[in-house]
Amino acid sequence: MSGLTRVxxxxxxxxxxxxxxxxxxxxxxxxxxxESHTLHKLHIVVRKLYFLPPVxxxxxxxxxxAIWTTLAVSGLFLLHAxxxxxxxxxxxxxxxGELIGFWVAGLIPGYLxxxxxxxLVDLATANEETLFxxxxxxxxxxxxxxxxxxxxxxxxxxxxxxxxxxxxxRRDIGYGALLHDVGKIxxxxxxxxxxxxxxxxxxxxxxxxxxxxxxxxxxxxxLREAAEIVYTHHERFDGSGYPRGxxxxxxxxxxxxxxxxxxxxxxxxxxxxxxxxxxHEAVNVIRDQSVGHFDPTVVKAFLAIRxxxxxxxxxxxxxxxxxxxSFSAALARGINTREMAIx
Numbered sequence: 001m002s003g004l005t006r007v008x009x010x011x012x013x014x015x016x017x018x019x020x021x022x023x024x025x026x027x028x029x030x031x032x033x034x035e036s037h038t039l040h041k042l043h044i045v046v047r048k049l050y051f052l053p054p055v056x057x058x059x060x061x062x063x064x065x066a067i068w069t070t071l072a073v074s075g076l077f078l079l080h081a082x083x084x085x086x087x088x089x090x091x092x093x094x095x096x097g098e099l100i101g102f103w104v105a106g107l108i109p110g111y112l113x114x115x116x117x118x119x120l121v122d123l124a125t126a127n128e129e130t131l132f133x134x135x136x137x138x139x140x141x142x143x144x145x146x147x148x149x150x151x152x153x154x155x156x157x158x159x160x161x162x163x164x165x166x167x168x169x170r171r172d173i174g175y176g177a178l179l180h181d182v183g184k185i186x187x188x189x190x191x192x193x194x195x196x197x198x199x200x201x202x203x204x205x206x207x208x209x210x211x212x213x214x215x216x217x218x219x220x221x222x223l224r225e226a227a228e229i230v231y232t233h234h235e236r237f238d239g240s241g242y243p244r245g246x247x248x249x250x251x252x253x254x255x256x257x258x259x260x261x262x263x264x265x266x267x268x269x270x271x272x273x274x275x276x277x278x279x280h281e282a283v284n285v286i287r288d289q290s291v292g293h294f295d296p297t298v299v300k301a302f303l304a305i306r307x308x309x310x311x312x313x314x315x316x317x318x319x320x321x322x323x324x325x326s327f328s329a330a331l332a333r334g335i336n337t338r339e340m341a342i343x
Contacts, residue, residue: 011061014060014061017056018053018056018057018060018069021052021053021056022053022069022072022073022076025046025049025050025052025053026076026080028046028049029043029046029047029050029076029077029080030080032046034084047077047095047098048098050073050076050077050098050102051101051102051105053069053070053072053073054066054069054070054073054102054103054105054106054109054110055105055106055109056069057069057070057106057110058106058107058109058110058112058113059109059113061110062110062113062114062117063107063110063111063113063114064110065110066106066107066109066110067106067107067110069106070102070103070105070106070107073102074099074102074103077095077098077099077102078099081095127222131175131178131179132150132178134179134182135149135150135178135179135181135182136149136150138181138182138184138185139181141184141189141192141193147317147318148265148269149177149178149179149180149181150178150317151265151269151313151314151317152177152178152180152258152261152262152265153174153177153178154313154316154317155177155260155261155264155265155310155313156173156174156176156177156254156257156258156261157170157173157174157177158261158305158309158310158313159257159260159261159298159301159302159305160173160174160254160257162301162304162305163253163257163301165253169225169253169254172225172226172229172254173226173229173253173254173257173258175223175226175229176225176226176227176228176229176230176233176254176255176258177229177254177257177258177261179213179217179223179226179230180213180229180230180233180258180262181209181213182213182216182217182230183208183209183210183211183212183213183214183215183216183230184209184212184213185212185216186208186209186212187205187206187208187209188205191205191206192206207234207242207243208243210230210231210232210233210234210242210243211231211243213227213230213231214227214228214230214231217230225254226254228252228254228255229252229254229255229258231243232244232246232251232252232255233255233258233259233262235247235251235255235259236259236292236293237251237256237259237292237293237294237295237296238291238292238293240292248295251295256294256295256298257298259293259294259295259298260286260294260298260299260302263285263286263289263293264282264286264302264310267281267282267285268282268310268314279307279310279311280307283302283303286299286302287299287303
């Protein structure tokens, strides 16, 4: 299930809850008689429940949702008033006051929730821009492109969607994939950018970067789960990876998804020493490594994704998009996705 589909389903579920709640309150309002004193008190209590839908709509959908919901509530309330307008002027004034109260209860929280949501989006944007700038600098240092980590993140999220990852899990997986190589900031340049093969001692130095990245990332509270992916992104499903030799389900799901996404990007992207593979060739390579290196269930999910989805990510985050404005455009695409998720 894609992130957008998940957001839309959640939105539709909330709309259904509001509609059912409003109709249920209206039904009780219309059906409860007012002849006896006890039933009249119950009738008044039910009327007060009309305040719930506007407030809930404000919290879920902001000002626009609050307006539409309050309109529906007001229409039902007025219909009952027309059909059973009380002769007591005090009761008439009470009902007019309640009608005004519906709008106050809906519009003010709706406005405040919209402001809060905008502030949260701005804060999330600032956090991600900082992280994107950091990883783009690392990518330029090693890969001579600022797009590698962004592509790997998007490929990993394509796989996460196939596993039905919840919004928080999806966010953690995305951050883990984005920051996977942040530990390479501790690797000396003469090792990191060395053109020839590494010596045994240099290889051991390079293999320290997952643990270094873990120590860096876990210091931020909202990145604790992502740090586990950073720590385990070089493990292998058969236990032959590093730094801890984890095996099978001992490896976090996000890291198992990342392994496939990272290899796919590595073999389909331009590199100084070889030409990129086509999508079809890359699929064959990953299929061949499904035993040992990768989780077979992740490979199965990978094979089920349409080539157009991978090609769309590769096009949006092309290596030749490193010119002025291209990185900002990539950030904007991520921000739009977050706004839908927050909504």
